[in-house]
Amino acid sequence: MFDNLSDKLEATFKKLAGQATINEVNIGIAMRDIKRALLSADVNYKVAKKFVEEVREKALGQDVVKSVSPAQMIVKIVSDELTEIMGGENKPLDLNTKKLPAIVMVAGLQGSGKTTFCAKLAKRLKKNGKHPLLVAADVYRPAAVDQLKTLGEQIDVPVFALSEQDALKTAHQGVDSARKNGNDVVIVDTAGRLQVDEDMMVEAEALKDQLKPEELLFVVDAMIGQEAVNTAKVFNDRLDFDGVVLTKLDGDARGGSALSIKQVVDKPIKFMSVGEKVDDLDVFYPDRMAQRILGMGDIVSFVEKAQETLDLEKTRKMQSRLLKNEFDLDDFFDQLQQLKKMGSIQGLVEMVPGLNKMIPKQDLDGLDFKPIEAIISSMTKQERATPEIINGSRRQRIANGSGTRVQDVNMLLKQFKEMKKMMGSVTKMTNSGRKILPQNLPLEKLLKR
Known part of the structure; x- marks a missing residue:
């Protein structure tokens, strides 16, 4: 992920490496190159424009200490700004509730990896001492319930499902089942829907009103690039979700959605999925992701x-x-x-x-x-x-x-x-x-x- 952006940023920093000072000319050239790099990585235009303005302002206002080169100073400023546009700090799931079970509702587009994410999250919560229940409220896609049941068996997490096509009833009875059986977290997998499908969006709003989830997570495929950001905005306007999950990041060499989505919808990225296995789920840390983009690695993760x-x-x-x-x-x-x-x-x-x-x-x-x-x-x-x-x-x-x-x-x-x-x-x-x-x-x- 971010391969193209990382290479272009590295080339920009190399041009600055031989400069003795930061001035209007060399910082102007660097910011032009960085803006082009961001746009080619499919970063939202307004986000890219704001980013280079912030970096330029901070770079020209910095006194470069003797032990640090201008290039190193720019790398530090860019790293800080990348961290900031992706959310600044990690925002963990908030499952605190006086009345168990805590409820996580998962929404997203068709084909975004939503059902697989539900299983990945259940496994992570189980590893952390929780007793999750998966609820198959994606009642329209024929294979969705069977897929969730298969994944549930793999991770040894129970799955609640009904034979009828009634998402609201399935969700309601699933939560009741969790209360009776001592499950402290319910993860509700809802149907994949298109933002233009008004009936399905109304159903999603009804599910949110009924469940009153502690966390409503929006799952989006990073490989669809800028469309991921546009989709997130439409869903957020209707559902006011709590956080974003980026899937298939390992297949996206550009990564523009990760750099744009927080600024556009003002909601944190909470998880990222980098593979198809049930273990391939990582908590999203903006500072660590910024280090990866700049080729510094992420040894802590x-x-x-x-x-x-x-x-x-x-x-x-x-x-x-x-x-x-x-x-x-x-x-x-x-x-x-x-x-x-x-x-x-x-x-x-x-x-x-x-x-x-x-x-x-x-x-x-x-x-x-x-x-x-x-x-x-x-x-x-x-x-x-x-x-x-x-x-x-x-x-x-x-x-x-x-x-x-x-x-x-x-x-x-x-x-x-x-x-x-x-x-x-x-x-x-x-x-x-x-x-x-x-x-x-x-x-x-x-x-x-």
Whole structure:
């Protein structure tokens, strides 16, 4: 996400790098380039115009300290302004209510990823100690109820549904069911609707009046660009929602909707979805997103995601085996599974400062762990523990069993051998320097070393 904007901003900052001072001329050229970059990223024109005016005013009014270059000062100002236009600070869900259950109503366009978001939110709330109930009030799309039930089974969250096409009745009885069964949060999935469909918009207003939700969230597909902002404005005028959820951000290289929507509707972005899995949901932090746009990464979110998803006991055992040079293909397979749990690889790469420059996006687009997993799974336990014994006939058998080519098996074994050799070198250096990582070292400190 934001690939085009990030590249263009970086080019602008490079032009300023050789300047000794900030003046009307060089800041004027920089602001022209930044405005063009924002518009090409599909940022709302009024938002882009206001943004460059704010940056220009603050840049010309700044005294650049000796230890900071003009380019660095502009980066800081742009970062602050990006944070501001996206909301300034994170606005968490407010589920405080004297009378349980707390109700979250989810609305949005058809095809925006609304039903999937409901399941993602339910899983996140469950992980945080809540007992959610999903209510299937999208009664018009034939597969919507079945989709929600399937997702509910995946995350082990109950789903309430009726056989009749009555969204108001379904929502009402769903909330009653939650009260009887001790569910403290109800997530109501409503029908996807078009802003021009007056009957459906009236129904959405009636649902809001009936449910009186603690949170009414508007889900919008980031890939539709400026239309996402226009749609949000129409929905907000009718429903006065509490927050926005941006989906499919990983598929949007421009990201203009994220930069425009808060300024246009004056409602915070609360979540962003960067993949199709039920774990691919992130809380939206404007300051962290600004850092990503400027290529600074987001190591705080990376650490948080790792702590949420990684099996730390397995990680400690793997560290121990590394130090003893016992790391084998079983360990490698386990590490792949843990990496996959952390979500979109593209999203992870963007969180690590500089890594997105080292790994081209086209390489990530084709990245597929399935052939590697199939090859390792087709090996015997002895072969995974001691890959050196894998001769020509074994390689052919493994290739046949995994549906791959012998060349693929050879490549994996070669890369694993090189990786293990590199790990061994690092281990020797660590041992000789008496810098063995303690088993109880917090993950955040470990990543900072």
